[in-house]
Amino acid sequence: MGASVSSAEALGEIEAPIFQTAAFGYASAEEMADVFAGRAPGHVYTRLSNPTTLALERRLTAAEDGIGALATASGMAAIAATTLGLLRPGDEIVAAKGIFGGAVSFFRNVLGRLNIRAVFVDGADTALVEASVTVRTRAIFVETIGNPGMDVPDLPALGRLARARNIPLIVDSTLTTPELVRPGEHGAALVVHSTSKFINGHGTAIGGAVIDTGRFDWSRGPFEDVAAIARRAGAHAFLAHLRLVIARDLGGCPAPQSSFLMLQGLDTLSLRLKVHCENALALARALTDDPRVAAVGYPGLASSPHFERAQRLFGGRAGAVLTLRLGSLARAFAFINALRSARRVANLGETHTLVIHPASTIFREYQPEDRLSLGVSDDLVRVSVGLEPFPVILADFQQALASAEKE
Numbered sequence: 240m241g242a243s244v245s246s247a248e249a250l251g252e253i254e255a256p257i258f259q260t261a262a263f264g265y266a267s268a269e270e271m272a273d274v275f276a277g278r279a280p281g282h283v284y285t286r287l288s289n290p291t292t293l294a295l296e297r298r299l300t301a302a303e304d305g306i307g308a309l310a311t312a313s314g315m316a317a318i319a320a321t322t323l324g325l326l327r328p329g330d331e332i333v334a335a336k337g338i339f340g341g342a343v344s345f346f347r348n349v350l351g352r353l354n355i356r357a358v359f360v361d362g363a364d365t366a367l368v369e370a371s372v373t374v375r376t377r378a379i380f381v382e383t384i385g386n387p388g389m390d391v392p393d394l395p396a397l398g399r400l401a402r403a404r405n406i407p408l409i410v411d412s413t414l415t416t417p418e419l420v421r422p423g424e425h426g427a428a429l430v431v432h433s434t435s436k437f438i439n440g441h442g443t444a445i446g447g448a449v450i451d452t453g454r455f456d457w458s459r460g461p462f463e464d465v466a467a468i469a470r471r472a473g474a475h476a477f478l479a480h481l482r483l484v485i486a487r488d489l490g491g492c493p494a495p496q497s498s499f500l501m502l503q504g505l506d507t508l509s510l511r512l513k514v515h516c517e518n519a520l521a522l523a524r525a526l527t528d529d530p531r532v533a534a535v536g537y538p539g540l541a542s543s544p545h546f547e548r549a550q551r552l553f554g555g556r557a558g559a560v561l562t563l564r565l566g567s568l569a570r571a572f573a574f575i576n577a578l579r580s581a582r583r584v585a586n587l588g589e590t591h592t593l594v595i596h597p598a599s600t601i602f603r604e605y606q607p608e609d610r611l612s613l614g615v616s617d618d619l620v621r622v623s624v625g626l627e628p629f630p631v632i633l634a635d636f637q638q639a640l641a642s643a644e645k646e
């Protein structure tokens with residue numbers, strides 16, 4: 240798959256070289272002016288584009304069956320660029336509750352300061368989403384599987400709703416990756432990823448991306464500046480708008496080394512996801528039957544209200560993140576502290592099993608009622624199930640549950 244990334248000096252390399260350079264030099268002022276203006280191919284400055292990052296963008300575009308992608312410094316940078324590229328003061332965005340805490344905070348605190356209103360609703364309830372769309376709504380934002388809500392929105396129904404209202408559906412597919420679902424096939428206009436998670440897979444870099452699926456007609460959308468570009472750039476208008484204005488000026492570009500690590504992760508994504516999902520399902524099933532666990536949140540369990548939708552959308556798999564309710568904050572902490580093999584880490588999608596207590600960390604700044612309405616109770620533990628042999632994971636969880644019982 241090693242697409243040649245340097246037209247000038249390809250040496251038959253089969254992996255993407257790391258172009259560890261801030262800028263690119265030109266022989267003449269004319270040549271440089273042409274590249275700057277997009278009249279000639281090439282790269283100018285790594286904040287704008289870099290061959291290693293371009294190789295990653297091509298791979299992600301192919302994986303999502305999209306028309307193009309923009310890689311960013313983090314998943315948050317992808318969400319920021321995407322929403323800031325669409326929304327203006329006075330606009331609204333309807334977002335699912337129970338999504339990533341950083342996205343909730345960004346919508347409230349950053350978009351909120353710009354007088355862009357985020358309306359949070361149960362994203363799995365399409366009728367509620369529909370009822371929340373007003374004449375000011377300019378986008379709908381959901382996660383394929385809510386992190387940590389563990390809910391699964393009805394992507395095809397939301398895709399139809401967005402199409403009927405002529406607004407883009409933005410889908411964060413970090414927990415599913417293109418291995419489980421291509422949201423564009425269900426009507427998403429834009430797919431965002433935190434590539435820091437399963438795509439990198441080893442917890443070695445932070446990155447993000449936005450992929451345009453080609454399903455939204457920017458020339459007819461409610462975004463005047465993008466529509467103007469669409470008259471020149473056609474279907475690539477939104478990505479051009481991001482690349483040439485929004486993301487360029489925000490400055491959240493990926494480091495070339497990180498893009499390389501994401502490319503390396505993509506090579507094994509399919510294999511890793513297979514084991515991640517199998518381990519998660521086995522753990523979810525084992526813990527559902529355990530009286531020491533008050534509740535297991537995992538859309539792969541037949542008892543989950545999201546089971547059927549997850550099966551339909553994700554081809555029989557449900558990802559590798561699950562949540563446990565342990566009855567009280569004290570027991571949740573005791574359980575987390577007693578784990579020996581699993582790590583206490585604010586990440587997910589790594590080879591190791593990771594746990595975190597969302598209420599005291601990612602959702603720490605919210606009022607308790609607010610946290611509850613986002614699905615984050617004090618006794619909730621989020622687990623990212625790793626690639627260890629399943630008996631190792633299970634034994635670790637069982638001994639930690641036994642230890643927490645003593646609380």
Ligand SMILES: *Cc1c(COP(=O)(O)O)cnc(C)c1O
Nearest residue numbers: 313314315339386413433435446
């Ligand atoms: C982690 C995460 C993000 C943010 O990504 P970063 O790379 O940490 O900035 C966004 N969405 C989801 C679902 C995530 O899990």
